[in-house]
Amino acid sequence: MSYQWNWGIFLSPAASGDGTYLSWMLSGLQTTILLSLSAWVIALALGSLMGVLRTVPGKWLSGLAATYVEVFRNIPLLVQLFIWYFVLPEVLPFGLGERFKQDLDPVTQQFVSAMVCLGFFTSARVCEQVRSGINALPRGQKNAGLALGFTLPQTYRYVLLPMAFRLVVPPLTSEFLNIFKNSAVCSTIGLLELAAQGRQLVDYTAQPYESFIAVTALYLLINVVVMTLMRHVENKTRVPGYLGGK
């Protein structure tokens, strides 16, 4: 069996009428990046909040945060995505689900579901990292903060979190890389991100190798760019005197 290579396929006009197949790839890349970055904002905000809750005194709040982590860690990402996309709009009260289905166009529905899903999924991982960062600090830091007359929230805000966040930059880097990789799962609900564009291109052109090689190369590119950027951030935030610090 011989395969007819045709790299010119990317420059030929796409079946959709406007632009070339290359423009499909680039729009997929754009969606992947937008999706991952917006989900990362959710993950970081929610994950930090939950991470703090896991370390506060009192059983209720830390128990709540622990349950949250277990739920999002023990259900496959694909199942979570389908629940956000197919189930939630059906069961939301006060007609919110109806409004979601009727007022938003399908592409926005897919994007919002994917973003929220990836955000919550990743926030459980971020939560665990933030918690381990806070727990890695010497106990005396919190006591010293309280002894100086800070309230508990102030102690977190001015003493614990600034240090904890600097300690957990390296593990957060790997979660940040994961969110880009996990975003490929969102192709399953029809969101036209990078992997989905690659599959669509195969359907239209029957040139699977060119398409998959291009998509894989773009994911590798994302990986390299993110790693380079994060290495810079890691160098800036490293804490002298700690493992890996100067």
Place this chain on the structure above:
Amino acid sequence: MHDFDWSSIPGALPFLWEGMKVSLEITAIAVVFGILWGTALAMMRLSPVKPLAMFAAGYVNLFRAIPLVMVLLWFFLIVPQVLRGAFNLDPNTDVRLTSAMIGFALFESAYYSEIIRAGIQSVPKGQVSAASALGMSYAQAMRLVVLPQAFRNMVPLLLTQAIVLFQDTSLVYVSALADFFGAAYKVGDRDGRLVELLLFAGAVYFAICFAASQLVRRYQKKLNAHVAH
């Protein structure tokens, strides 16, 4: 508000169980092969032979940089062609399960190799020196001294990775292979009860993975207590 109707689940249980068997099969094959090939990769990466170390590093970094969905799409494209070419298979033979197993095994071995490499490196260097002082070769020192200790420390991490892997097998959905999740989706789609079936699938995955991770945690505690004495 949605009216729940769970009545299509009891009748579908045998079909769902068939799907669960597919999920478990893929998990088992990928764990066993992943640990074997992952160990080989880890030892290559730590070996003083440069080309071997470079190959292993390239392999691991490549697989870890690509989304699993993309890796699976690659394997569903390539494996059928290779198998058909090599064994003269009938073009209609369903090789999706084989493709999925090969894909998961090769993908997971990259992640396993990183866990195992860290495990090997956690064994104090003096152990290797002591082994060679006793007259053991490098291979003997690895097999008889380093690896047994490394694996004991690694068991919890290897098991946790197996739980992650079990969850990831749901991604064979991209090939329409009926694993547990695929089966649940099909039943829900057929009966117009997608909401119930998806929630059921989520609950089953949660029950299995939560129970498994609690067991791993318990084992880890026992191990820690043992090491402390």
